[in-house]
Amino acid sequence: MSGAFGYVGRRVLVAVPLLLVVSLVSFALTELLPDPSIARLGQHATRENVAAFRARKGLDDPFLARWGRFVRDATTLEFGEDLVRDDGTTVGAGIRSRFPATFELALAAMLLAVVLGLVAGALGAVFPRRLADAVAQVFALVGASVPVFWLGFMASLLFAVKLEWLPHPDWSLRVIAPDAGPGGYATRFLFLESIARLDLGAVGRALAHLALPAMVLSTIPLAVVTRMTRATMLEELGRDYVRTARAKGAPETRVVTRHALRNALIPIVTVTGLQTGALLGGAVLTETVFAWPGLGRYVAEAVRSGNGPVVVAGVFTFAATFVVVNLLVDIAYVLVDPRLRRGGAT
Amino acid sequence: MRGARAWRRLRRDPLFWIGGTLVFAVVLMAALAAPLSSHAPDRRVTLEGERAPVAPNDRYPLGTDENGYDVWSRLLFGARASLFTGLCAVALALGVGVPLGAVAGWRGGFADGLLMRATDVMLAFPSILLAIAIAAAAGQGSVWTLVLAVGVVQVPLFMRQVRASVMTARHEDWVTACRATGLSASRTLLRHVLPNCLAPILVLATLGVGSAILSAAGLSWLGLGPPATEPEWGRMLEEGAKYMREKEQWILVPPGLAIAATVLGFNLLGDALRAALDPRVTR
Numbered sequence: 001m002s003g004a005f006g007y008v009g010r011r012v013l014v015a016v017p018l019l020l021v022v023s024l025v026s027f028a029l030t031e032l033l034p035d036p037s038i039a040r041l042g043q044h045a046t047r048e049n050v051a052a053f054r055a056r057k058g059l060d061d062p063f064l065a066r067w068g069r070f071v072r073d074a075t076t077l078e079f080g081e082d083l084v085r086d087d088g089t090t091v092g093a094g095i096r097s098r099f100p101a102t103f104e105l106a107l108a109a110m111l112l113a114v115v116l117g118l119v120a121g122a123l124g125a126v127f128p129r130r131l132a133d134a135v136a137q138v139f140a141l142v143g144a145s146v147p148v149f150w151l152g153f154m155a156s157l158l159f160a161v162k163l164e165w166l167p168h169p170d171w172s173l174r175v176i177a178p179d180a181g182p183g184g185y186a187t188r189f190l191f192l193e194s195i196a197r198l199d200l201g202a203v204g205r206a207l208a209h210l211a212l213p214a215m216v217l218s219t220i221p222l223a224v225v226t227r228m229t230r231a232t233m234l235e236e237l238g239r240d241y242v243r244t245a246r247a248k249g250a251p252e253t254r255v256v257t258r259h260a261l262r263n264a265l266i267p268i269v270t271v272t273g274l275q276t277g278a279l280l281g282g283a284v285l286t287e288t289v290f291a292w293p294g295l296g297r298y299v300a301e302a303v304r305s306g307n308g309p310v311v312v313a314g315v316f317t318f319a320a321t322f323v324v325v326n327l328l329v330d331i332a333y334v335l336v337d338p339r340l341r342r343g344g345a346t
Numbered sequence: 347m348r349g350a351r352a353w354r355r356l357r358r359d360p361l362f363w364i365g366g367t368l369v370f371a372v373v374l375m376a377a378l379a380a381p382l383s384s385h386a387p388d389r390r391v392t393l394e395g396e397r398a399p400v401a402p403n404d405r406y407p408l409g410t411d412e413n414g415y416d417v418w419s420r421l422l423f424g425a426r427a428s429l430f431t432g433l434c435a436v437a438l439a440l441g442v443g444v445p446l447g448a449v450a451g452w453r454g455g456f457a458d459g460l461l462m463r464a465t466d467v468m469l470a471f472p473s474i475l476l477a478i479a480i481a482a483a484a485g486q487g488s489v490w491t492l493v494l495a496v497g498v499v500q501v502p503l504f505m506r507q508v509r510a511s512v513m514t515a516r517h518e519d520w521v522t523a524c525r526a527t528g529l530s531a532s533r534t535l536l537r538h539v540l541p542n543c544l545a546p547i548l549v550l551a552t553l554g555v556g557s558a559i560l561s562a563a564g565l566s567w568l569g570l571g572p573p574a575t576e577p578e579w580g581r582m583l584e585e586g587a588k589y590m591r592e593k594e595q596w597i598l599v600p601p602g603l604a605i606a607a608t609v610l611g612f613n614l615l616g617d618a619l620r621a622a623l624d625p626r627v628t629r
Contacts, residue, residue: 139615150598153583285568303568
């Protein structure tokens with residue numbers, strides 16, 4: 001057991017300096033992005049006003065001092081004052097209020113991609129070069145080539161405007177849980193909290209509103225998950241233990257799902273973890289198409305309005321989430337794979 | 347010859363021909379944009395009394411957008427913008443990534459560790475997000491903003507690929523033989539090792555053009571690319587977005603299809619190249 005804890009400890013220790021450097025690179029963007037005092041004071045602000053504002057907010061301090069403040073404020077998830085709004089609110093408050101919507105959208109999209117990708121990839125490996133295999137591969141490739149923002153338009157046109165099967169996504173408490181009571185929800189995790197409250201009506205509405213954006217966003221990791229599953233499954237199905245299982249008379253479905261798929265899972269999980277990055281990036285575009293109240297749209301709007309500190313904090317939050325997800329994936333192996341638990345392999 | 351064998355495999359691959367046709371069609375669109383277009387792509391061409399957006403008719407094969415710009419002409423010139431962005435971005439990534447990756451793989455040690463940690467950090471950022479930040483930082487939107495933003499985020503991919511190939515080659519007997527004949531290290535690397543690493547770089551570059559075009563369209567759609575008057579596919583979609591619930595929904599179709607077909611073409615070509623160049627890949 002000590003091997004497992006040692007391994008987890010080492011992974012966490014490697015992640016901390018990486019996060020620090022990521023914060024440095026994110027914060028260095030401040031130097032390149034437009035001056036937030038312009039966005040606050042307007043294009044026609046006098047030079048004196050800008051200088052006074054910069055001095056008051058500490059924008060002229062040495063870079064390392066400002067970075068130090070950024071790291072300190074990041075650990076409390078406050079990220080300092082929102083200089084453009086300049087009303088005492090912090091950037092972190094804006095980030096925290098939008099993170100849940102992105103989290104639930106990304107989670108739904110990833111689950112959809114993994115389920116579809118595993119099924120399509122496994123089918124492709126069991127029946128290689130057959131029609132189902134070809135269809136799955138072509139779908140995955142086309143999905144990866146279509147821009148998500150265009151796919152968003154087209155999917156809304158088809159499912160929300162023409163067929164009217166799904167609503168135009170509107171991720172607000174008013175729509176998802178109109179009768180949530182006076183206090184509303186305790187968190188902004190509308191879907192997860194609906195489940196926790198066992199409010200089936202709200203869960204249904206949340207699913208209906210999640211469906212379109214999650215479907216669109218899932219096309220980004222889908223191709224990679226499908227291919228990885230197919231390739232590893234093909235390899236595993238050719239191994240000796242599969243032949244042994246078949247020889248002792250195990251039914252083919254059991255051989256595929258219990259023996260081969262379980263062994264194929266580790267590389268698939270790795271690739272899935274790495275795809276989180278592309279998924280989070282795609283969230284910026286998907287959220288903008290569907291007016292989804294998440295972090296991606298917040299960052300895109302901050303880019304347009306010249307709110308540098310929000311862009312920096314948003315970029316850092318996305319990157320930190322990605323680093324943490326991959327850390328969790330690494331830790332998950334130790335729990336799944338007994339070979340790693342003994343601390344033998346790395 | 348490995349090249350001849352790869353070509354034989356490539357020739358039999360239907361996906362190569364589909365991808366090649368798509369890419370060829372886009373190249374034709376870009377090359378023949380001027381003679382094929384019906385109007386100027388970057389100004390109002392509607393006549394007095396015509397209410398933009400005009401539906402497709404004899405005068406405007408794909409209609410006009412709300413500003414009275416001809417969609418077909420913009421689509422043709424947009425192919426130029428997309429190909430230019432994709433190719434320049436990959437050239438940038440190659441120009442920076444290949445030398446750095448080669449040094450890391452050849453020298454090893456401290457330089458290697460430092461460069462690889464740098465790629466770790468860059469790859470910790472979702473690439474579109476990093477590109478958005480770079481484009482926002484670069485200020486005035488133009489095609490070059492897109493090239494820079496999309497090219498920089500691809501650099502670590504090339505660095506890693508080249509480093510891996512060079513490291514594998516470094517310990518092979520023929521490299522030792524080169525050195526034993528008195529060839530200098532840099533000459534061995536440039537004339538013998540790097541040419542042997544070309545295959546994976548070619549595959550990565552082909553796929554890279556596709557993903558660069560896709561990302562650039564996304565940035566341009568967010569308004570970070572060239573100004574609205576310039577013909578660019580992502581920007582055309584942004585202009586058309588407001589018609590989603592109107593009867594002019596057709597405005598949204600041509601640019602999206604064009605982006606998808608171009609990216610699919612490069613992806614298919616890249617996949618076919620990988621299958622042909624790497625005998626381990628089975629389909």
